Amino acid sequence: MKKAMLFVVALMFSVGVNAATLTLTGIGSNGATQSVDVNNNSTVLGGGTVSEVGNWSALFDLTSDTSTDVKVEWSFNPFTALTGATLVFGEITGPNGVFLPGAQTFDITGDFSFTAFLTAGVYYGLDIVDAASNILKYDVSVSAVPVPAALFLFAPALLGFLGLRRKSAVAA
Numbered sequence: 001m002k003k004a005m006l007f008v009v010a011l012m013f014s015v016g017v018n019a020a021t022l023t024l025t026g027i028g029s030n031g032a033t034q035s036v037d038v039n040n041n042s043t044v045l046g047g048g049t050v051s052e053v054g055n056w057s058a059l060f061d062l063t064s065d066t067s068t069d070v071k072v073e074w075s076f077n078p079f080t081a082l083t084g085a086t087l088v089f090g091e092i093t094g095p096n097g098v099f100l101p102g103a104q105t106f107d108i109t110g111d112f113s114f115t116a117f118l119t120a121g122v123y124y125g126l127d128i129v130d131a132a133s134n135i136l137k138y139d140v141s142v143s144a145v146p147v148p149a150a151l152f153l154f155a156p157a158l159l160g161f162l163g164l165r166r167k168s169a170v171a172a
Contacts (some may be wrong), residue, residue: 001101003133008100008168009092009163018068019042019066019122019146020042020064020065020067020068020118020143020144021040021041021042021064021065021117022041022043022044022062022063022070022143022144023039023040023044023062023064023070023091023127024044024045024046024059024060024061024062024065024140024142025039025060025061025062025095026038026046026058026059027053027060027061027096028059029048029056029057029058029059030056030057031050031052031054031055031056031057032048032049032051032056032057032058032072032138033048033049033051034046034047034048034058035047035048036060042063042143042144042146043141043142043143043144044141044142045139045140045141046060046139046140046141047082047137047138047140048134048137048138049135049137049138049149050133050134050135050136050137050138051135052135053134053135054132054133055129055130055131055132056131056133057128057129057130057131058127058128058131058138059073059125059127059129060125060127060140061092061096061097061124061126062118062123062124062125062142063068063118063121063122063124064118064119064120064121064124064144064161065121065168066120067117067118067119067120067136068117068118068144068165069115069116069117069144069145070115070116070117070118070142070143070144070145071114071115071139071140071142071143071145072089072113072114072115072116072126072140072142073111073112073113073139073141073142073161074087074108074111074112074113074128074139074140075111075135075137075138075139075141076111076133076136076137076138076139076171077137077138077139078136079110079111079136079137080110081136081138082108082109082110082131082132082138083109083132083133083134084107084108084109084130084131084135085103085107085108085109085128085129085130085131085132085133086106086107086108086128086129086130086131087105087106087107087108087112087127087128088103088105088125088126088127088128088129089103089104089106089116089124089125089127090102090104090112090124090125091122091123091124091125091154092123092124092125093105093123093160094123095123097118097123097125099125103125106128115145123124126140126142133148154155158162
């Protein structure tokens with residue numbers, strides 16, 4: 001009976017965990033267009049186009065209502081058109097704010113992805129700066145890493161270990 005109750009509690013906890021709601025805001029761009037296509041969901045999408053050869057930048061703010069891991073993906077079409085760029089990610093002082101110490105920078109020359117941890121209610125900058133390219137379309141996708149799937153796998157394993165422990169204690 002205790003096992004069944006533990007399983008039900010674990011199942012209720014795992015079902016009760018919601019995916020984070022992310023918000024992506026376009027702050028501005030230089031030499032490129034900028035748009036946010038899908039917002040306020042567990043996956044947010046933005047992008048734009050570069051219509052002339054030269055340097056450009058695109059600045060986005062990112063927030064989450066729940067502390068969560070996220071996967072950030074930048075893609076360029078055609079990806080060979082990007083000759084170089086600096087991607088900056090980190091905590092900022094507020095909406096349209098400046099980066100706080102500890103921001104990460106990545107030198108990229110094509111499609112790029114990374115994972116990061118977002119703290120609920122904190123503003124993050126997700127900027128591509130000093131980019132040099134030919135004509136291209138760029139996209140950014142940020143998606144919350146789902147936690148409930150891991151809990152569905154963890155709860156039965158934990159219950160199995162408890163059952164084995166009890167079985168060995170009864171046998172002894």
